[in-house]
Amino acid sequence: MRPRIASVPSVALAGGTLALGISGLYLAGLAVTGGEIDAGTTVRGVEIGGLSRAEAVRKLERHLGAAGARDLPVKVGERTGTVDPERAGLSWDIQETVDRASRSGTDPVSVFQGLFRSGGTVEPVARVDEGKARAALGQLAKGLDQKVRDGAVGFGDGRVEQIAPRTGYALDVDAAVGALRAAFVRQDTRSPTALPVRETRPAVTADEVRRAVRTFAEPAVSAPVTLTAAGERFTVSGKVLGEHLTMRPDDRGRLQPRLDEKGLREDPAVDRPLDRITTTAADAELRSEGDRAVIAKDARLGHEVTDKALGKAVLPLLTAQGDGRAGTVDVRTTRPEVTRENAAELGLTQTMSSFTVDFEPAEYRTRNIGRAVELINGSLVRPGETWSFNRTVGERTEANGFVDGIIILDDKYAKASGGGVSSVATTVYNAMFFAGVKPVEHGAHSFYIERYPEGREATVAWGSLDLRFTNDSGKALYIQAESTDTSVTVNFLGTRKYDEITSVTGPRTAVKKPGKHVSHDKECVPQTPLEGFDVTVERVFHDGGREVRREPYRTHYTPRDEIVCE
Incomplete structure (x- = not known):
């Protein structure tokens, strides 16, 4: 029996052959794949397969950079615009994009996988700076935001x-x-x-717009309307009506008609015919006749058409047709406060006081004093009411009927609108003084003027100094005022509370001499010298034949310096 021969060398040979094959595949893989990125890799159509990371970065920066710089078209609602990517903080992260496209390494497994894999398409990585993006979008909104608009x-x-x-x-x-x-x-x-x-x-x-047009707007201006007021008949065209019509939404979004009643009342097409029937109520005019107050002119009823009455008549006609577009406007009767019948009931029966101030004639004085008297005459002051010179006369302007004249400003004469009106203020003050009613506000001139009673005179200045008194007589009080080219007279008519009011003027004290000045001012007004002083005037009340009380009024006058104009 022959011994068995072992096969170990054959196995060793096979192992060596295998090792040689794997090594060859690895080297072949490295040769085939070349760089760090798989073959066939693209980014937005840019081929980067087989490149190293650095090569890929440079190539993508060239190709993607240009594409990423193009403005982006955007739409906000119905409006379109563009956004600059750079300003909006938008850019490509090339490095991160290449990292995603690259192999994980050169180990055998990665190399062997590269032999059997193509890179494919890699999406670029976008980077956004949110702060810049919000700023760019905020700027975009300013141009593209659209405000809501109601029909x-x-x-x-x-x-x-x-x-x-x-x-x-x-x-x-x-x-x-x-x-x-x-x-x-x-x-x-x-x-x-x-x-x-x-x-x-x-x-x-x-x-809703279509409904409003159909049911109101078109009928409203389709034809004129005919109005009758106190027998006066007139028409208002659709064109005129349209100028004073609007439609405004209510809380439910329904358009409601609005008529500008005041504007329509002032329109010449309406104002002219109504002027022929409207009149202002006028109080009876009183005058002083000795100790009695008498009727100089009877009162007159007034007739007026209010804005509200006009609107009430017109609005219902606007949706009517034919003869239905005609209507009547209510005319209101206004009654005067003072009539022949109620004068005695009001207590306007006596002359309470009368005072006259004379002045040197001058055109500006005549005009300004006459205008102030016109505005004051007929003033009715009921019991407990306070009368105001400034409120009654108004600002002394050209529009109010006053002209430039001489006034006292900063302790010297100067030119200003309303010069001479202080003569009226002084006259009213003295009439008030001797009528015995209660003074509330008054002020004397800074220096004394010879034509006025010392310590018993008054001046006024718009916005800073008024002449006011309260009627504490218990009955109504009527101011009658009149003027000539050289004088102004004011009578207080009513019911006397005291038998008599007298005045006691004390001596001048703290007398001070005036100075002298030379003025080169173009508007210089020459001035004569007069000493300054203090004086006390007492108002003395008499009733039942005896003195019942006294009221002292102290006045300080500064010296009136001499002014020479050169």
Whole structure:
């Protein structure tokens, strides 16, 4: 029997052959695959297979950089615009993209896998700076956001105008960051990317606009309306009506008609015919006749058409047709406060006081004093009411009928509108003084003026100094004022509370000599000198034949310096 021969050497040979084969495959794999990126790998059509990482980075920077710089078209609601990727913080992360495309290493397993695998398409990695993106989107919103617009109806030149509603869109910046990044990744520059928005629907719809036009707007201006007021008949055209008509939405989004009653009342087409029937109520005019107050002119009733009455008459006619577009306007009768019948009841029976101030004639004095008297005459002051010179006369402006004249300003004469009005203020003050009613506010001139009683005179200044008194007589008080070219007279008519009011003037004290100045001012007004002083005047009340009380009024006058104009 022959001994068995072992086969170990054959196994060893097979193992050596296997090792040699694997080694050859590894070397072949390295030779075939070449670099660190699998063959056939592309990024947006750019071939990077077989390249090293560094080579791939450089190649992608050249090709993707240009594509990533193109503006991205976007849409906000119905409006379109573009976004600059760089300004919006959008860019390609080339390094991360190459890392994703690369093999994990040169180990045998990775090399052997590369022999049986193609790289395929790799999507580029996008990077976004959210701060820059939000800033760019915020700027975009300023131009592309669309405010909601309600449907509306207008009237122009006698025609009806329809305004279509419009949905409002506001870019949702936070939500839009992701949408912008996605648009950058897609690189679709042919059609705009719709960015997320917050939508606001109009409250007044297109259907509501059509309803308002059909049921009100078109009928309203389709024909004139005819109005009758106190027998006066006139027409108002559709064009005029349209100028004063609007339609405004209510809380439910329904358009409601609005008529500008005041504007329609002031329109010449309405104002002219109504002026022929409207009159202002006028109080009876009183005058002083000795100790009695008598009626000089009877009162007159007034007739007026209010804005509200006009609107009440017109609005129902606007949706009518034919003869139905005619209506009547209510005319209101206004009654005067003082009449022949109620004068005695009001207590306007006596002359309470009368005072006159004379002045040197001057055109500006005559005009300004006459205008102030016109505004004061007929003032009725009921018991407990306070009368104001400034409120009654108004600001002394050209528009109010006053002209420039001489006034006292900063202790010297100067030119200003309303010069001479202090003569009226002084006259009213003295009439108030001797009527015995309560003074509330008054002020004397800074220096003494010889034509006025010292310590018993007054001046006024718009916005800073007024002449006011309260009627505490218990009955109504009527101011009668009149003027000539050289004088002004004011009478207080009512019911005397005291038998008599007298005045006691004390001596001048704290007398101070005036100075002298030379002025080169173009507007210089020469001034004669007069000493300054203090004086106290007492108002003495008499009743039942005896003195019942006294009221002292102290006045300080500064010296009136001499001013020579050169």
